[in-house]
Amino acid sequence: MKIVLLGYMGCGKSLIAKLLSDKLNFNFYDLDDFIEEKEGLKINQIFEKFGVIKFRNFERKYLDKILNKDEDLVLALGGGTPCYGDNMKIIKNKTISIFLNTKLNELCTRLSKEKENRPLIKDIPNDQLKEFIAKHLFERIPFYEMSHYKIDATSKTPDQLVTQIQGLI
Numbered sequence: 001m002k003i004v005l006l007g008y009m010g011c012g013k014s015l016i017a018k019l020l021s022d023k024l025n026f027n028f029y030d031l032d033d034f035i036e037e038k039e040g041l042k043i044n045q046i047f048e049k050f051g052v053i054k055f056r057n058f059e060r061k062y063l064d065k066i067l068n069k070d071e072d073l074v075l076a077l078g079g080g081t082p083c084y085g086d087n088m089k090i091i092k093n094k095t096i097s098i099f100l101n102t103k104l105n106e107l108c109t110r111l112s113k114e115k116e117n118r119p120l121i122k123d124i125p126n127d128q129l130k131e132f133i134a135k136h137l138f139e140r141i142p143f144y145e146m147s148h149y150k151i152d153a154t155s156k157t158p159d160q161l162v163t164q165i166q167g168l169i
């Protein structure tokens with residue numbers, strides 16, 4: 001079984017995927033970490049060196065690699081992964097996909113403190129972050145909504161979310 005967690009930057013995909021994989025005794029993958037490890041560069045460096053289109057190509061290449069593994073796993077995607085090419089189509093065909101839906105204010109609070117390795121927001125001043133995220137999220141929601149399941153991840157503890165996901169799969 002392959003479980004994919006998706007949602008906007010800062011929604012908690014990586015943390016929840018790690019905890020869930022421990023609970024289920026499945027392998028854990030984080031797509032950004034996997035790309036960094038395989039390319040030997042941080043996400044910021046990949047954006048700087050190759051640009052966003054090449055990053056999206058890497059994302060697809062390594063998404064395929066992980067989804068073709070013959071093992072049980074939990075995968076945390078990058079926030080933009082579902083929104084490019086036919087990524088969502090293969091995710092839906094090969095996995096159980098879960099959208100962690102987190103409210104705008106909570107995303108802003110978290111992301112204002114965690115911008116460093118996130119090239120799309122790192123140079124946006126905190127007083128403009130909410131407007132940027134609101135627009136960006138609005139464009140991305142239709143892709144996220146294609147998931148098999150959507151759960152409200154606002155104001156929930158990681159343990160609550162893991163238990164809720166276990167009830168779905």
Ligand code: S3P
Pocket residue numbers: 007008009010032043077078079080081117118119120
């Ligand atoms: C991105 C999200 C990031 C990372 C890259 C692009 C996006 O992942 O893949 O900076 O387009 O939303 P996280 O969602 O893990 O921050």
